[in-house]
Amino acid sequence: xxxxxxxxxxxxxxxxxxxxxxxxxxxxxxxxxxxxxxxxxxxxxxxxxxxxxxxxxxxxxxxxxxxxxxxxxxxxxxxxxxxxxxxxxxxxxxxxxxxxxxxxxxxxxxxxxxxxxxxxxxxxxxxxxxxxxxxxxxxxxxxxxxxxxxxxxxxxxxxxxxxxxxxxxxxxxxxxxxxxxxxxxxxxxxxxxxxxxxxxxxxxxxxxxxxxxxxxxxxxxxxxxxxxxxxxxxxxxxxxxxxxxxxxxxxxxxxxxxxxxxxxxxxxxxxxxxxxxxxxxxxxxxxxxxxxxxxxxxxxxxxxxxxxxxxxxxxxxxxxxxxxxxxxxxxxxxxxxxxxxxxxxxxxxxxxxxxxxxxxxxxxxxxxxxxxxxxxxxxxxxxxxxxxxxxxxxxxxxxxxxxxxxxxxxxxxxxxxxxxxxxxxxxxxxxxxxxxxxxxxxxxxxxxxxxxxxxxxxxxxxxxxxxxxxxxxxxxxxxxxxxxxxxxxxxxxxxxxxxxxxxxxxxxxxxxxxxxxxxxxxxxxxxxxxxxx
Numbered sequence: 407x408x409x410x411x412x413x414x415x416x417x418x419x420x421x422x423x424x425x426x427x428x429x430x431x432x433x434x435x436x437x438x439x440x441x442x443x444x445x446x447x448x449x450x451x452x453x454x455x456x457x458x459x460x461x462x463x464x465x466x467x468x469x470x471x472x473x474x475x476x477x478x479x480x481x482x483x484x485x486x487x488x489x490x491x492x493x494x495x496x497x498x499x500x501x502x503x504x505x506x507x508x509x510x511x512x513x514x515x516x517x518x519x520x521x522x523x524x525x526x527x528x529x530x531x532x533x534x535x536x537x538x539x540x541x542x543x544x545x546x547x548x549x550x551x552x553x554x555x556x557x558x559x560x561x562x563x564x565x566x567x568x569x570x571x572x573x574x575x576x577x578x579x580x581x582x583x584x585x586x587x588x589x590x591x592x593x594x595x596x597x598x599x600x601x602x603x604x605x606x607x608x609x610x611x612x613x614x615x616x617x618x619x620x621x622x623x624x625x626x627x628x629x630x631x632x633x634x635x636x637x638x639x640x641x642x643x644x645x646x647x648x649x650x651x652x653x654x655x656x657x658x659x660x661x662x663x664x665x666x667x668x669x670x671x672x673x674x675x676x677x678x679x680x681x682x683x684x685x686x687x688x689x690x691x692x693x694x695x696x697x698x699x700x701x702x703x704x705x706x707x708x709x710x711x712x713x714x715x716x717x718x719x720x721x722x723x724x725x726x727x728x729x730x731x732x733x734x735x736x737x738x739x740x741x742x743x744x745x746x747x748x749x750x751x752x753x754x755x756x757x758x759x760x761x762x763x764x765x766x767x768x769x770x771x772x773x774x775x776x777x778x779x780x781x782x783x784x785x786x787x788x789x790x791x792x793x794x795x796x797x798x799x800x801x802x803x804x805x806x807x808x809x810x811x812x813x814x815x816x817x818x819x820x821x822x823x824x825x826x827x828x829x830x831x832x833x834x835x836x837x838x839x840x841x842x843x844x845x846x847x848x849x850x851x852x853x854x855x856x857x858x859x860x861x862x863x864x865x866x867x868x869x870x871x872x873x874x875x876x877x878x879x880x881x882x883x884x885x886x887x888x889x890x891x892x893x894x895x896x897x898x899x900x901x902x903x904x905x906x907x908x909x910x911x912x913x914x915x916x917x918x919x920x921x922x923x924x925x926x927x928x929x930x931x932x933x934x935x936x937x938x939x
Contacts, residue, residue: 412688412689412690413441413690413691414676414690414691414692415438415439415440415441415690415691415692415693416433416438416439416440416692416693416694417429417430417433417438417439417440417441417692417693417694417695417696417933418440418441418443418677418679418690418691418692418694418695418696419440419441419442419443419695419696419697419698419911420443420666420669420679420695420696420697420698420699420704420707421442421443421444421445421451421666421697421698421699421912422442422443422444422446422449422450422451422650422660422662422698423449423450423451423452423453423698423912424450424451424453424645424646424649424921424923424926425698425911425912425913425918425922425923425924425925425926425929426442426444426449426451426696426698426911426912426926427442427449427450427646427649427650427652427653427660427926428480428484428649428911428923428926428927428930429696429698429911429925429926429927429929429930430442430653430656430658430660430926431484431649431652431653431656431658432483432484432926432927432930432931432934433658433930433933433934434653434656434657434658435484435656436930436934438933439657440653440657440658440659441658441659441661441690441692442653442658442659442660442661443661443664443666443679443681444660444661444662444663444664445663445664445665445666445864446662446663447662447663448662449646449650449660449662450642450643450646450650451469451698451863452469452470452642452859452863452865452870452921453467453469453470453642453643453645453646453921454467454468454469454642454643454646455467455468455640455641455642455643455644455787456468456643458724458726458850458852459726459842459844459845459848459850459852460844460845460846461844461845461846462726462792462797462842462844462845462850463788463789463790463791463792464726464781464787464788464789464792464797464799464850465640465641465643465787465788466641466724466726466780466787466799466801467638467641467642467643467780467787467801468642468724468854469642469722469854469859469863470642470870470920470921471642471778471780471801471803472635472636472637472638472778472921473490473635473636473637473638473642473645473921474626474629474630474633474634474635474636474920475555475625475628475629475630475919475920475921475922475924476490476629476630476645476921476922476923477552477555477556477630477922477923477924477927478630479556479927480556480923480924480927484649484652485652486648486649486652487648488638488639488644488645488648489638489639489640489644490636490637490638490639491636491637491638491639491783491784492514492634492636493514493634493635493636493637493745493746493778493783494513494514494515494745494746495511495512495513495514495742495743495745495746496512496513496514496746496747497510497511497512497599497746497747497748497749498510498511498512498738498742498743498744498746498747498748498749499595499598499599499748499749499752500733500734500735500738500743500748500749500750500832501527501595501753503527507733507734507735507736507832508526508527508735508737509523509527509733509735509738509743510523510524510527510595510596510599511523511738511742511743512599512746514634520534521534524537524596527593527595528593528596532592533591533592533593533596536590536591536596537591537596539590540586540590540591540600541627543571543573543574543577544574544578544627544628544633545632545633546571546574547569547571547574547578547624547627547628548627548628548629548631548632548633549631550568550569550570551565551568551569551624551628551878552628552629552630552631553631554568554878555878555917555922555924556924556927556928556931558898558899559878559879559880559897559898559899559900559916560879560880561879561880561882562877562879562880562881562882563882564879565877565878565879566579578620578623578624579617579620579877582612582613582614582615582617582619582620583601583604583612583617583619583620583623584601584611584612584613584619585613587600587601587612587754588612594753594754594755595753595754597753597754598749598752598753598754598755598756598757599749599752601619601752601754601757602749602752602757602774602776602805603622603623603626603627604619604620604622604623604626605619605622605757605774605805605806606622606626606720606803606805607622607718607719607720607869607870607871608621608622608719608871608874608875609717609719609761609764609806609808610622610761611757611758611761612754612757612758618874618875621874621875621876621877622875624877624878625875625919625920629920635747637780637783637784638784639784639786640784640786640787641780641784641787642921645921649923661683663683663684664681664682664683665681665682665683666679666680666681666707667680667681667682667687667707668680668707668708668709669695669697669704669707669708669908670708671695671708671905671907671908673905673906673907674906674907675907676691676692676693676907677691677692677693677694677695677905677907677908678690678691678692679691679692679695692907693907694907694908694909694933695907695908695909696909696910696911696929696930696933697903697908697909697910697911697912698911698912698925698926699864699872699912699914700716700864700865700866700869700872700873700912700913700914701872701873701903701910701914702715702716702866702872702873703864703866704903704908704910708905708908712866715866715867716866716867716869716872716873716874717808717809717810717856717867717868717869718808718809718856718859718860718865718867718868718869718870719764719805719806719807719808719809719856719869720803720804720805720807720856720868720870721773721775721802721803721804721807721821721822721825721853721854721855722801722802722803722804722853722854722859723801723802723803723804723822723825723826723851723852723853723854724799724800724801724851724852724854725799725800725801725802725837725841725850725851726792726797726798726799726800726841726842726850727797727798727799727800727837727840727841727842727850728795728796728797728840728841728842729796729797729798729840730744730779730798730840731833731834731835731837731839731840732833732834732835733832733833733834734832734833734834735832736834741782744777744778744779744782744798744800745778745779745782745783746778747776747777747778748776748777748778749774749776750774750775750776750777750825750828750829750832751772751773751774751775751828751831752774752775752776752805756772756774757774757805757806759771759772760772760773760774760805760806761806763806764806764807764808764810764811767810767811768811769811769817769820769821769824770806770807770824771824772828773804773805773806773807773821773824773825773828774804774805774806774828775802775803775804775805775825775828775829776802776803776805777800777801777802777803777829778800778801779798779799779800779801780799780801781797781798781799782798787799797842802825802829804821804825807821807855807856808856809855809856809857809860809867809868812855812856812857817855818853818855818858821853821855822851822853826838826851855868856868856869870913870919871913871914871918871919871920872912872913872914872918872919873914875918875919876916876917876918878900878916878917894906894936895931895932895933895935895936896909896929896932896936898932898935899928899929899931899932899935900915900916900917900925900928901915901916901925901928901929901932902932909929909932909933910925910929911925911926911928911929911930912925912926913925915928915929
């Protein structure tokens with residue numbers, strides 16, 4: 407390599423998303439010279455807040471919006487000042503029974519109230535008792551498993567012993583999740599509510615033999631040993647601001663508006679990172695390069711074949727309302743129903759139908775989605791005038807919306823209209839009547855599809871997890887003795903690439919996905935544990 411290098415760092419981090427900031431903070435606190443390069447004019451990646459609608463003072467979590475997987479250990483280690491607020495209402499799912507609007511309410515603070523809701527919906531206690539058993543099982547798995555995500559990887563055999571419960575191991579790690587759901591529950595709506603956690607941003611179905619649904623489900627129920635999904639006070643931008651502050655305070659250098667165009671390495675000595683900025687092009691050297699981007703993106707930067715493109719599968723819709731809409735289920739309080747996860751068209755059979763239609767390249771006839779209102783839990787994201795007017799925010803996350811559906815310019819409008827129509831079906835008034843308008847008189851609603859996420863955030867295929875999630879262990883034979891295959895720190899921490907001095911520190915790492923900081927933590931630990939550093 408003959409490029410003239412302007413500066414040399416212990417670590418160059420490609421991408422200033424939240425995981426890159428976590429890695430930067432840990433390494434800088436350990437005394438390393440660290441440079442973070444971010445293509446966009448601000449750090450944070452998908453974990454940002456934005457005033458989306460002109461003239462409307464609401465700071466929306468535009469892309470990612472809830473926090474479950476961020477370990478308290480990372481918060482403590484980096485001295486982050488964050489307020490993650492628990493939602494009392496876990497979920498509300500509207501439906502029709504005998505032609506009458508009703509719904510299933512899961513109140514995390516009142517088990518007896520939840521039991522009564524199950525009884526009213528299903529006519530007895532069977533489904534409630536099954537719910538208690540099933541989520542008691544996942545809670546015990548979460549308690550055992552979550553602490554390992556910030557430790558060196560265990561083998562499959564070690565992980566199985568850690569889980570302990572053979573029935574839980576089979577249900578979550580060995581057999582398609584649909585088998586356990588169908589064996590445990592009989593009510594179609596209850597089955598669907600359970601399955602939704604297996605489909606967030608993951609285009610698959612209940613009986614996928616590749617177990618993509620199981621992996622997605624696992625990460626959605628183990629966060630911090632409880633599986634709770636919390637609201638970041640101040641919006642997702644507050645998470646990024648805290649991490650960026652910690653990285654800068656430790657001495658890391660953060661450069662925005664710097665698009666990395668190439669990474670060069672022979673696996674020995676320094677790697678070189680070339681990036682464009684408004685003044686031209688610069689190359690820097692790093693003893694280690696940590697990549698907070700998708701593996702496919704890293705392959706392109708290295709001049710390698712990225713392989714088949716991943717495919718994202720979601721529709722994110724941001725709204726600001728003048729007021730919350732009334733529900734057809736008059737017994738449900740909208741301030742409770744929208745405070746948790748509000749399930750729409752997510753019955754078990756509905757989810758399967760939507761998947762089948764999308765797999766065939768058709769927009770689902772009844773698009774499944776889930777909604778929640780951030781401002782009910784955290785009104786600080788609204789300005790004083792918006793609060794005075796009684797405004798609320800609404801976030802919709804649509805399932806089974808793969809990138810393949812968005813090949814023509816009108817596809818986004820069709821997907822948005824179809825999704826809002828399913829919401830309208832459970833409301834006593836159209837959602838359009840409740841939307842605020844911006845300074846230009848336009849309704850406050852915007853949609854983000856997989857192609858939009860690829861364009862705006864650089865996510866290949868718009869895949870929010872960078873690629874399919876992986877189980878959080880080394881998938882080796884039961885007789886593995888922990889030898890050469892796990893010798894390198896990067897491999898032990900699940901952040902290795904084919905190049906010893908280039909590591910993954912983003913969602914594409916073995917324990918990536920979600921707003922967690924875990925890949926950033928683990929990449930930093932791998933660097934600090936490497937005697938070659």
